[in-house]
Amino acid sequence: MTGERRLGRPRSQATRAAILAAALAELDERGYAALTIDGIARRAGCGKQTIYRWWSSKADVVLESLLERAETAIQLPDEGSLPDDLMAFLKATFAQRGQRPTLIGLMAQALLDPAFAAEFKEKFLFKRRDALRVLLDRAVARGEIAAGTDVELLIDIVYGVLWYRFILEHAPLDDELGERLTALLIKASR
Amino acid sequence: MTGERRLGRPRSQATRAAILAAALAELDERGYAALTIDGIARRAGCGKQTIYRWWSSKADVVLESLLERAETAIQLPDEGSLPDDLMAFLKATFAQRGQRPTLIGLMAQALLDPAFAAEFKEKFLFKRRDALRVLLDRAVARGEIAAGTDVELLIDIVYGVLWYRFILEHAPLDDELGERLTALLIKASR
Amino acid sequence: MTGERRLGRPRSQATRAAILAAALAELDERGYAALTIDGIARRAGCGKQTIYRWWSSKADVVLESLLERAETAIQLPDEGSLPDDLMAFLKATFAQRGQRPTLIGLMAQALLDPAFAAEFKEKFLFKRRDALRVLLDRAVARGEIAAGTDVELLIDIVYGVLWYRFILEHAPLDDELGERLTALLIKASR
């Protein structure tokens, strides 16, 4: 039942880990644009084929590396009120600024490659939308925001502003932004 | 006096135009990711060197092509009230959805290449922010929105939502979005 | 034991042969000066990298092609007397006049590139000197030429005249030259 044991030599978990680690290391040292499959393989001490066997692109490798990082996990706060929940959520999100190079690279890849875009949305972007939706739905249930409120638009505003500033870097992603954004959303949705 | 006539053979305007046209044609036929300098040169009937002499990357060529297209010009409506101005502005912006592949490609390049990012911001993104700021400042002057309103945040919300939906394509960029966004911003800024 | 099996995919002998053949074909059709690595790769149906992996220059490829041609093999006659040996040797050498374009090209490359010059001397020019030296040493042993004769100078004379006429083409490389040169050398070395 649990079976599914495939024939032949099983996938090497050590190699898998080495590849993910190598990808992150290359990313840190050289940046996303300079990432190459050759380079990852060389650093991981594995053959290129092994990478191609399990991932479809370098972005795929990076996405998996990213998702394995503990700090990328989504926090779902429950502070009792929307403003507090939102602030906690935004603070947790802002705290991941260190991932910028990686996230920016993945977004670039998503823009250039529709297949990867689908995967990036499914495994990353939409998961975060889902988390935020939980907070907002809770607020609707509590009556903190009006029943007819377009929750999807609120989500778009939060992530739209976040990504827009994340990409352009013309203004900071800090607590002050969190407070102003929270205040604005609540005022707009009462 | 105004002179500034440089020495030597002057830059060929015909070649410049051929290159920009070739870039747009390649873009339409094959998409941004498949653009190559070789391909542009071949189609334009010019040497690669000539492209490298005047532009620093393929994104640079594409950006200039794009800026020369009349339809990329920024509309600055003046309808007399903020809601009308905003709707007109958003409608004009949404009308450029056909440029999506190009704009997405340029954004991808900006994410991968900081030098190009700076240029893209200066020549494209910030020009649009400036236009929107004019509308909002006008509304502040007219008392339509509160004096202390964080105009920059409003701009970030508009363009944040626009780009976020533009990139993810999880929801349409249409008049209904325009109306809801306008309503929300006005409610939040009174 | 003799093993030495290298790791990884072994070198493709088919590709090696295709490259050498393509080089000779290009040489015949277009001449040495018009040879290009691009052209050889195109005709051989291989990537340029494959050529660069195994040879350091186009001259290197051509030299190897040449050395594989059966007709480039050195004949070592043993007719019993120096005049007969020399005539046989010269006839065999003159018979390779068809290789002129190739040899001239290789010599040109040797003049321009010291690294290739060393290789050309080692693998081609000195091998021929060695063969001729065998003939002359034999003649010394038989007493046909004086014991103190400067054999190296005789070799220089033979190959000097040959190459000089080969290059300048101001006089033929034919049997009459062979006879006169033989006679002169013998008269001078008695």
Next chain:
Amino acid sequence: MTGERRLGRPRSQATRAAILAAALAELDERGYAALTIDGIARRAGCGKQTIYRWWSSKADVVLESLLERAETAIQLPDEGSLPDDLMAFLKATFAQRGQRPTLIGLMAQALLDPAFAAEFKEKFLFKRRDALRVLLDRAVARGEIAAGTDVELLIDIVYGVLWYRFILEHAPLDDELGERLTALLIKASR
């Protein structure tokens, strides 16, 4: 009468000299293989067109530079006897060893380019043959060498050995070679 004054601005002798000097300087600093028309023009402070107007190739420029050098002039000794004449001639020739890089480069160009080869022979190589022929004809007239001697072959031997050693550098071009070659030729031609 002497006229032949062409119309328009006359050729600039200063520029001509600058180009020839620049060619020699580049030759000395970088070697023949690295010579470029661009480089010569840059160093001479002239336009490339000016070079193309008056010379047909870089080899052409170099040949003219070489021929203008005083030390390249042919010495025609008249010592009274063939051995002395020959030795003097060879000594004078050997004394030009410093020109090796230039001469080797010109010879390489001659091998690659038949048009230049013709010019090189006419203006350089055959002039030297002519000079040597004068010496040898004088010796025939004096009865130092037999009347039926193949003078052309003797010339080929002298220049063949010289160029062969000059190119291969496997043995020196020195007085000892001069003496041995002289002795050999005289013994062979009595």
Next chain:
DNA sequence: TGATAAACGAGACGGTACGTCGTGTCTTCTG
């Protein structure tokens, strides 16, 4: 225990585009 089967490292392969270099021609202004 040995056959079978897949994963793995290594690295060669056919390709494509890169960005640079040099060529020989052209187009402008200056002397």
Next chain:
DNA sequence: CAGAAGACACGACGTACCGTCTCGTTTATCA
């Protein structure tokens, strides 16, 4: 009208990665 300046079309250069392939080797399961 020669000459400097330098832009131009062209085409080869040698390199970097791509994604695939072909080896020998390793590590499992199954008969």
